[in-house]
Amino acid sequence: MTVKFDVMVLIRALLVGLAFYAGARLGVTQTITPEGIAILWPPNAVLLSAFLLFPYRQWPWLGVAALLAECLADVPAFPLWAALGFGLTNLFEVALAAWLIRRAVGEQFDFDRLRSGAYFLLYGPFLASALAALAGAAIYVLLDRADSGYWALWRVWWFGDALGLLLLTPLIVVMWHWLEKGLPRINWPAVGELLVLSSLLIGLGIMIFSEGTRGEPGFHLTAIVLLPFSAWAAFRFGVRGAAITVVIIAVLAVGFMVRGSHPYTDYAPQLAVWLMQEYLAVVALVSVGLAILLEEIRTQRNQLEQRVRERTRKLEEANLRLKEQASIDYLTGIANRRHFYHIAQRELKRRTVSGGAISLILFDVDHFKEVNDRFGHDVGDMVLNRIVDAVKETIRPLDMFGRFGGEEFLILLPDVPQDIAVKVAERIRKGLEALQISHEDQIIEVTVSLGVAQWDGCSTLDELITQVDKALYEAKALGRNHVQAVSPVLDVVQAPVSPGKA
Template identity: 55%
Template sequence: MSPQQGIEHVTDKRIRQTLVRMTLIGLAYYAGAWIGVHQTITPEGIAVLWPPNAVLLAAFLVLPFRQWPAVAVAALCAELAADLPSFPLPAALAFGLINLLETSVAAWLIRHFTGGEFSFRHLRNGACFLLFGPLLSSTVAALLGAGVYLALGRADSSYLMLWRLWWFGDALGLLLLTPLFVTLWQRLASRHPLRFSLAGGAELLLLWVATVLIGMLAFVQDTPTQLSFHFSPILLVPLGIWSALRFGVAGATLTVSLIASLAVGHLTRGIYPYPGIEPQDAVWVTQEYLAIVAVLSVGLAILLHEIAQQRLTLIRQDNELKAQNSLLEARIAERTADLEHANQALQQANTQLEKVATTDFLTGFPNRRHFETQAQRELNRLALDQSKAALIMFDLDHFKSINDIHGHEAGDAVLRELVAPVQAALRPSDLFARLGGEEFVILLSHANRQQARHVAERIRDALGALEIVQGTTRIHVSASFGVAQWDGSADLHRLIQQADMALYRAKGSGRNCVMT
């Protein structure tokens, strides 16, 4: 298979996967809409929750942004297919666009504030989902949806009543089902489905059996006088907490969905667990109850998961620290045994380091930093004695040409060879250093300008007579000199500047000369 054919094969495979995925999302959205219309409506016509937006928000949260347009098309087609039997095309299209706006804006905000990759594994992610999904986006979408209902002229309720019905049903669907869909989706995508040990599976089965039994009794309207023990929906809250403690986010979302299905099933059959209140109020109270159970159970599961991850991180870091401590102790014991030898080596290293820090490696003479320290100290001493001094700066003429023509090894050889003739022209008390490159400096204590010029001329003559042999090549050099007289008060940098200016005058005068 050629590279082009391989690319086309991969592209076709991705297109097929996207089409299959969008088809499944559209079917799931349609199924959610059908359930919302036929299975979550009370006999009085009150919608308890709206599932399809949970499917859409879950898809937007887990799929990459480039697939959002395809998700939107699939959801809009499913919305039209579900609504057209009951609503005119403009209304069905408006409902679909409102749902798309709600879920896409919520998903974008959630992913923006959680770093892009979303999962219900961090408390911050759960808080962002709760804020931007059920609380914010559903509220705004309800304002638009209630307006569409009023425009249709089919509603006999006020705008605020329609807004509240839309908001509660939509927000509850997101709150109950989106964590479930996202968690299961990511488990399947990572090829790590839910797995429990035999004991864990038995415990989960016992939990769900208890949930069903208590739910069948708790969501029935009765009074404490009819039974010796009153089954209240509040008894299901510990079961939600149990699922969060033992089975994590996946177990908590499944258990909360089971509790919600029991509550909605009773409501749609006209069975209300709260005696003495109107059906609408009973639905609202149940919706609020389910929201509290979902936030408590799923939020606790997320918190426990985050704590567990932090605990594992701390354990790993502690183990790494213990391993490092053990290694450190072994090294300390080894070093202690060789302490005397190490101290000797350290002293030698310090001596060598001091030499390296103060010496030019090529010529063996002091480097610029050491020269400046020693020279400034010498000028301070001379100032106290009211003595004189002079400074010579010189650099080799056309040194770059030597490097370019004969190579850098030849240039290094030239620098090494000029040390001996320069040193022969100096006194032991004179300070000589390499400033850098081919530039050198000499501080002459107790010397005036004329004496310094004489020394510079001797060095110039010695360098002119110097012949450096590099292989079969013989190299001759010359140098330009600048001399400055110290006035007894200027600091070293000023004195160097004066000598440097004289050096530039020497170069400008044809090189191979001394200028003051």
């Protein structure tokens, strides 16, 4: 691992060092009972949060800063070798916990998943603190100051460190992530609710922790009364809210206890501290755990909704494609017979009510079999496509163009009487006659025969198609490359048949 100098890292290390020093001073001066029993050790949470939040390459700087801070805080009370020993023990504890947690959870650590909460709990307060306590207790024994045995010292170190990590790490980590996103807009109703919640919590906390029971009869509020308040914070303000209330409760509980006032005054001092540690651990686990659980449910619900949205979009796209496939002729891309019928029937129905002319053209490629036979089916397909393209350019966008089947095509012309439709058909005939389709070094020429009919206002579509089919048959009979309209009989528009045409 290369250690690179960076001003940002130096500032971070300085801040971590200062916070660690403040935590250590707080630990030494504000968390030890009058009987000399330490309740919790806050600074390790500062370093653990930093190790969880910042890249591995910054760890050496942060670690050195914390080590110096520990020595500065301890030296007034302990010899330098012991201060250094405590510092290295804490460093080992935090580095081990952070490394294991990040390995298990991934590099982006936050208290937003049950998984991260569970691994934090397992590797931090449970494992790393208990292991570091083996060394911490040994240093105390070597100092020869303590009147209790090695395992009692081990337990005091473990519980104190574990509680410090448990209470403060979630707060520091979630606050860091929160501030990282930039200062949020102030939500005044939420601020109001938070004020009410914290006032109630602080008021009740003071009542509960300032009062020693001392076996007096009568009504006593117990510390568990505060639990619903941190649950309230968890529900309404997430992990941040829960972590803040947990710290408020801890500050009140520890603050009063080190001044000799707490709800466990009936018990021996050591047991009273255990009970307090147990109480604070339960409050932290329940509140922060509940907040993480809610966050996890919210995240999973969002992910699920996102997946449902994505699937629905894909399904709609597939439906659209299916609809298109069901209505479009696969070869030419114009309406297939089914879709053409659907649209044409709708048009006729509309005109039954509103009136207005409507005409139909049916055309067929002349001697198309010869094209297939001479050039092959693929070239035949290409020729059909070129015919369709040419016809599309001749008709209006609102005319309905569809493939009737094979080399037969239908065109529905709304608001067009038969005489105009005949002119359109003639334009198509001429256009296709003039079309020169090149294939390799040859030119393929085609002609079409067209039947035209105007709807009489009452026939069905099938009847109209039968009529126009008859006209087409007549056009074919007239020698192909003709337009033939149905009765009322219009003049047959005949074109000279060019000898080279297929």
